[in-house]
Amino acid sequence: MNMFDLLKYNNVNLDLLTETFYTNFYGKYFSKWPEYCCVSEDTVSNVQGYLLGKVEGNKGSTLIKDWHGHVSAVTVAPQFRRQGLARALMAYLEEVSTKWHDAYFVDLFVRPSNNVAVGFYR
Numbered sequence: 807m808n809m810f811d812l813l814k815y816n817n818v819n820l821d822l823l824t825e826t827f828y829t830n831f832y833g834k835y836f837s838k839w840p841e842y843c844c845v846s847e848d849t850v851s852n853v854q855g856y857l858l859g860k861v862e863g864n865k866g867s868t869l870i871k872d873w874h875g876h877v878s879a880v881t882v883a884p885q886f887r888r889q890g891l892a893r894a895l896m897a898y899l900e901e902v903s904t905k906w907h908d909a910y911f912v913d914l915f916v917r918p919s920n921n922v923a924v925g926f927y928r
Contacts, residue, residue: 807845807856808836815845815853817883824881835860835878841902842875846882846891855882857895861907875903877914892926 812832819826835843835858842859858879863872877899882891903909916923 807843807858809833811845811853811856814851815856817885818853818855818881821881821884825879827879832858841906842899844895844898846886846895848886853883854886855880855891855895857899859899859902861903861909863909871910873907873909875899875907875909875912877912880914 809829809832812829818824832843839860842861843857845856846854848854856879857877859875859877861873862876863874877896880892880895880899882895900912903912914927916927918924
């Protein structure tokens with residue numbers, strides 16, 4: 807995922823359940839944690855969904871279990887839902903967290919009113 811993808815992701819971000827951010831927020835993630843930023847496109851370059859994540863915690867502390875991956879945003883366009891794309895994006899983030907950063911766990915925040923997402927993450 808890169809800054810140019812922001813020009814073609816409106817089909818995803820216009821959904822009411824999708825959290826949107828300022829352009830500089832995305833830019834910070836692309837520059838600091840590029841391995842955690844990915845986009846899924848169909849065969850004609852329509853954005854199907856995307857994931858933003860990061861690694862955080864205090865790796866130098868004696869509590870190594872504090873070092874973890876964090877999901878900042880994962881979303882799929884309405885027309886591409888129920889096909890396993892969110893599951894694939896989350897699997898990618900878990901792999902980056904464990905294999906690239908030796909993270910102990912992955913966390914995220916979700917609106918309690920988003921029952922579909924709460925059920926998915928359980």
